[in-house]
Amino acid sequence: MYAQMVKSTGQGVKDPSEMTDQERAFQERIDRGDRIEPKDWMPEHYRKTLIRQIGQHAHSEIVGQLPEGNWITRAPTLERKAILLAKVQDEAGHGLYLYCAAETLGVSRDQLTEDLLSGKMKYSSIFNYPTLNWADMGAVGWLVDGAAIMNQVPLQRTSYGPYARAMVRICKEESFHQRQGYDIMMKMAKGTPAQKNMAQDALNRTWFPALMMFGPSDAESVHSAQSMAWKIKMNSNDELRQKFVNETVPQAEFLGLTVPDPDCKWNEEKGGYDFSEPDWSEFFDVIKGNGPCNTERLAARNKAWDDGKWVRDGLMAHAEKKEARRVAAE
Amino acid sequence: MQQDALFEYLLRLGDNTLVLGHRVSEWCGHAPALEEDIALANVALDLIGQTQLWLGLAGEVEGTGRSADYLAMLRDVWDFRNVLLVEQPNGDFGQTIMRQFLFDLWHVLVLDALQASSNTQVAEIAEKALKEARYHLERSSDTVIGLGDGTVESHDRMQAALDLLWPYIGEFFEPDAIDLAAQENGVGPDLSRLEAAYREQLDRVLKQACLTAPTDFFAHKGGKTGFRHSEHLGHLLTQMQWLQRAYPGASW
Numbered sequence: 001m002y003a004q005m006v007k008s009t010g011q012g013v014k015d016p017s018e019m020t021d022q023e024r025a026f027q028e029r030i031d032r033g034d035r036i037e038p039k040d041w042m043p044e045h046y047r048k049t050l051i052r053q054i055g056q057h058a059h060s061e062i063v064g065q066l067p068e069g070n071w072i073t074r075a076p077t078l079e080r081k082a083i084l085l086a087k088v089q090d091e092a093g094h095g096l097y098l099y100c101a102a103e104t105l106g107v108s109r110d111q112l113t114e115d116l117l118s119g120k121m122k123y124s125s126i127f128n129y130p131t132l133n134w135a136d137m138g139a140v141g142w143l144v145d146g147a148a149i150m151n152q153v154p155l156q157r158t159s160y161g162p163y164a165r166a167m168v169r170i171c172k173e174e175s176f177h178q179r180q181g182y183d184i185m186m187k188m189a190k191g192t193p194a195q196k197n198m199a200q201d202a203l204n205r206t207w208f209p210a211l212m213m214f215g216p217s218d219a220e221s222v223h224s225a226q227s228m229a230w231k232i233k234m235n236s237n238d239e240l241r242q243k244f245v246n247e248t249v250p251q252a253e254f255l256g257l258t259v260p261d262p263d264c265k266w267n268e269e270k271g272g273y274d275f276s277e278p279d280w281s282e283f284f285d286v287i288k289g290n291g292p293c294n295t296e297r298l299a300a301r302n303k304a305w306d307d308g309k310w311v312r313d314g315l316m317a318h319a320e321k322k323e324a325r326r327v328a329a330e
Numbered sequence: 331m332q333q334d335a336l337f338e339y340l341l342r343l344g345d346n347t348l349v350l351g352h353r354v355s356e357w358c359g360h361a362p363a364l365e366e367d368i369a370l371a372n373v374a375l376d377l378i379g380q381t382q383l384w385l386g387l388a389g390e391v392e393g394t395g396r397s398a399d400y401l402a403m404l405r406d407v408w409d410f411r412n413v414l415l416v417e418q419p420n421g422d423f424g425q426t427i428m429r430q431f432l433f434d435l436w437h438v439l440v441l442d443a444l445q446a447s448s449n450t451q452v453a454e455i456a457e458k459a460l461k462e463a464r465y466h467l468e469r470s471s472d473t474v475i476g477l478g479d480g481t482v483e484s485h486d487r488m489q490a491a492l493d494l495l496w497p498y499i500g501e502f503f504e505p506d507a508i509d510l511a512a513q514e515n516g517v518g519p520d521l522s523r524l525e526a527a528y529r530e531q532l533d534r535v536l537k538q539a540c541l542t543a544p545t546d547f548f549a550h551k552g553g554k555t556g557f558r559h560s561e562h563l564g565h566l567l568t569q570m571q572w573l574q575r576a577y578p579g580a581s582w
């Protein structure tokens with residue numbers, strides 16, 4: 001997902017008998033469905049896990065501008081260009097809300113940014129794949145924003161108030177992005193033979209990386225169990241992946257496109273599709289920094305940050321001078 | 331106003347916003363701060379929206395069925411009518427924001443005047459675009475002032491940007507037959523009056539930004555007439571028009 005494989009810092013879920021009174025009261029509030037707010041007491045592990053999760057999510061929105069930004073200057077019509085610009089602008093806005101949510105936990109945006117740029121913090125594996133033809137703008141909206149929605153809609157009910165509220169705003173826009181992506185796919189799939197090829201090519205390359213977004217099976221993971229007990233993770237990775245496949249395969253059929261998995265078929269008994277697992281060794285390569293675009297993505301963000309230093313410093317110096325002049329005038 | 335002259339006049343308005351909108355959109359994901367990414371995307375978005383209106387009207391006036399998209403994506407360099415300023419490369423952020431400021435200042439003045447155009451369609455588009463342009467100007471002038479009056483480095487970069495772009499201001503105000511026809515028919519403003527207002531406001535902002543206006547008034551020209559664009563425009567169009575050129579007749 002936008003936050004993949006977030007490790008909780010604890011050793012798994014404590015039994016209530018091992019908890020301190022404070023921890024027990026905290027867990028009871030979560031179990032009752034109370035929202036935790038920034039000023040409330042919270043276990044240190046809860047705070048740290050959330051910083052990782054929200055930070056990783058924010059970084060994904062920011063790095064996620066790049067694969068789509070790649071096509072803004074080549075968009076085929078003025079309207080498509082405007083829609084794509086607006087979408088990428090929304091993603092930057094999502095990053096901003098999420099950094100603000102993380103800041104309520106006592107970490108600065110600059111610190112999180114430094115950790116992204118040094119490679120210490122991760123962002124979603126999906127943004128390390130290239131966008132190679134115009135239909136990728138359709139596939140990204142349809143599948144990537146679509147997969148993000150699967151995870152983020154339940155997170156609107158997450159236990160941490162600022163995160164939940166950020167998700168409410170973000171989800172509205174993500175579903176809009178998904179529809180726009182599907183609309184591009186539709187145009188391409190129903191277009192000329194060349195356009196249809198682009199659409200199929202984009203689906204072929206995006207399908208498995210989209211399935212990887214949910215992360216490897218986490219049924220046995222102690223980290224997931226803790227995050228679920230804290231309600232900062234609402235569903236298991238496999239559960240969400242299955243839901244995504246169930247919704248997406250009929251949409252691909254409607255487009256007249258073929259999901260690149262010969263074993264993908266409806267299973268009446270389970271009431272869902274059977275499908276092949278993505279290549280998890282590829283996933284771990286991407287996470288380690290060996291995806292097709294890891295180097296470029298991180299280099300682009302580092303360059304933007306380094307080249308922008310004089311601008312940030314200049315505006316800061318001006319604000320200080322202005323303030324000094326105001327004080328002097330009083 | 332003669333139909334072909336009006337067509338040319340509208341192309342100038344639409345090509346300026348198209349080419350500048352495209353340039354600004356090149357920043358997407360690479361700006362110095364998240365807030366700047368959002369703001370630049372917003373400016374690009376407004377300019378592309380205005381392009382749809384101006385080129386849409388141009389196509390209507392021409393009357394041969396060419397749409398705004400057709401005009402944007404399927405004309406070659408010599409048919410473009412934007413001023414040279416807007417096709418200049420982004421350079422560093424200072425050059426981009428200085429170019430934006432020099433354009434916004436002109437844009438607000440011209441749109442304000444066009445609200446009183448004898449052509450009601452022109453007046454309507456101008457009214458809508460003016461609201462956006464005023465906002466762009468507020469932001470770009472604040473940023474020019476902030477960076478000019480910031481650190482030594484930011485000041486020097488802004489001065490270099492001003493020196494570089496200075497010779498491209500004059501083209502806005504040098505009237506040719508099309509501008510004069512627009513003025514005579516009450517479609518467009520008297521450019522010499524705009525220039526006085528422009529120079530006055532420019533001086534005020536530069537003073538606050540601690541920047542020095544060059545004293546040379548030489549002006550490059552050839553963009554708005556289409557006679558001689560810079561080498562940069564062809565590369566911009568190569569990218570912008572590629573899909574439409576490579577897959578003619580497809581619908582996107």
Ligand SMILES: [Fe+2]
Pocket residue numbers: 061090091094170174
């Ligand atoms: Fe997003």
Ligand SMILES: [Fe+2]
Pocket residue numbers: 091145173174177
């Ligand atoms: Fe999105």
